[in-house]
Amino acid sequence: MAGRRVVVVGTGLIGTSIALAMRERGAEVLLTDRDAAALSLAVELGAGDPLPDGGPGGPADLAVLAVPPAAVAVTLLDAQKRSLATAYTDVASVKALPLEQAAELGCDLSVFVAGHPLAGSERSGPSAARADLFLGRPWALCAPPEATPATVEIVTALARGCGATPVPVAAADHDRAVALVSHAPHVVSAAVAARLTGADDVALGLSGQGVRDVTRIAASDPRLWIGILSANAAPVADVLEAVATDLAVAASLLRDGSEEAATHVADLLLRGNAGRSRIPGKHGGDQSAYATVQVVIPDRPGELAMIFQAAGIARVNIEDVTIEHSPGRPLGVLEIAVVPEEAERLAAELRARGWSVPG
Ligand SMILES: NC(=O)C1=CN([C@@H]2O[C@H](COP(=O)(O)OP(=O)(O)OC[C@H]3O[C@@H](n4cnc5c(N)ncnc54)[C@H](O)[C@@H]3O)[C@@H](O)[C@H]2O)C=CC1
Numbered sequence: 001m002a003g004r005r006v007v008v009v010g011t012g013l014i015g016t017s018i019a020l021a022m023r024e025r026g027a028e029v030l031l032t033d034r035d036a037a038a039l040s041l042a043v044e045l046g047a048g049d050p051l052p053d054g055g056p057g058g059p060a061d062l063a064v065l066a067v068p069p070a071a072v073a074v075t076l077l078d079a080q081k082r083s084l085a086t087a088y089t090d091v092a093s094v095k096a097l098p099l100e101q102a103a104e105l106g107c108d109l110s111v112f113v114a115g116h117p118l119a120g121s122e123r124s125g126p127s128a129a130r131a132d133l134f135l136g137r138p139w140a141l142c143a144p145p146e147a148t149p150a151t152v153e154i155v156t157a158l159a160r161g162c163g164a165t166p167v168p169v170a171a172a173d174h175d176r177a178v179a180l181v182s183h184a185p186h187v188v189s190a191a192v193a194a195r196l197t198g199a200d201d202v203a204l205g206l207s208g209q210g211v212r213d214v215t216r217i218a219a220s221d222p223r224l225w226i227g228i229l230s231a232n233a234a235p236v237a238d239v240l241e242a243v244a245t246d247l248a249v250a251a252s253l254l255r256d257g258s259e260e261a262a263t264h265v266a267d268l269l270l271r272g273n274a275g276r277s278r279i280p281g282k283h284g285g286d287q288s289a290y291a292t293v294q295v296v297i298p299d300r301p302g303e304l305a306m307i308f309q310a311a312g313i314a315r316v317n318i319e320d321v322t323i324e325h326s327p328g329r330p331l332g333v334l335e336i337a338v339v340p341e342e343a344e345r346l347a348a349e350l351r352a353r354g355w356s357v358p359g
């Protein structure tokens, strides 16, 4: 995207992250947001310059509409009336309804390819933006039948320029897929977190990593999420009903208390293991294809850097890392995912340098 001019409408988390990534790739970026504070923070963060009131002074190469799903169609119509760009895309988490609304409003869909980067955060606004947010992540692209090849090309270049992998998909298929992997999990996370509103200090004090993992996305902006869920209501409801059935059966089996009932609960846990192992890891690969090397690490400055350096010396490529903290103790467990052939070499190198590598 070097040398291209890009307008970003909506300088929140996603718009500002895209703008930062485009700036790094040498694009000229013009920003606009109806919230003056969000716009000025994005400008201050180096995401681009404010779009002049009179427009970009000739259509830009691409306008990215990074606004909530319900605002996509009207924002597209307005942008096209102002001739902001020669091609347009959005980033909304739902695809079919905004496309339908844009067609009803009479938008020119030959220059629009709908998009959705599958990366984000529970935080909103430009302050949470990062240029590397989309690295290695999928970016769904839903081209309406009338979209021109040039429009598909520039929107694909945007996704690639942000370091993401473009995934062409039909809007309805996209919406069913994200109901399963994003939208329903969001509601389940909120339902678990909602139980904590009545929790006493003893329960809260015993919170571990599990409840933090399950409820992380429950910290998201409810205004954004009610818009996402309502725009994808039927597919999300289908998944939630299936989850609710599993939960109701598990509750009744636990009340039953018999050994046989416990084996049925175990079936759900095993299905959970099987489902979780199907989530692709880094670069879309099979997560279970990696071996994990566990290292006990003292909580002190420079420790991680030294471990990573030791892996480099052993010529081991780190595929992924997670850190489990021991609450109240100055220790943690670093889990390093590597290809299985390299696990023993890494473990030996770390042990030789004095780290505790169990197993
Ligand atoms: N939050 C996330 O993790 C992800 C969000 N998305 C999608 O990205 C879009 C933006 O979400 P975020 O950046 O998270 O939200 P955000 O709340 O951080 O930013 C949205 C921005 O759009 C502005 N805005 C709203 N209506 C506008 C309008 N009509 N004209 C100009 N600006 C307008 C708001 O003032 C705000 O600054 C949504 O469609 C969302 O579904 C996609 C992937 C991940």
Ligand SMILES: O=C(O)C(=O)Cc1ccc(O)cc1
Binding pocket: 092, 093, 117, 118, 119, 120, 121, 122, 182, 217
């Ligand atoms: O925070 C996370 O892990 C997310 O999954 C963020 C997210 C939110 C909305 C999307 O449409 C896509 C990604």
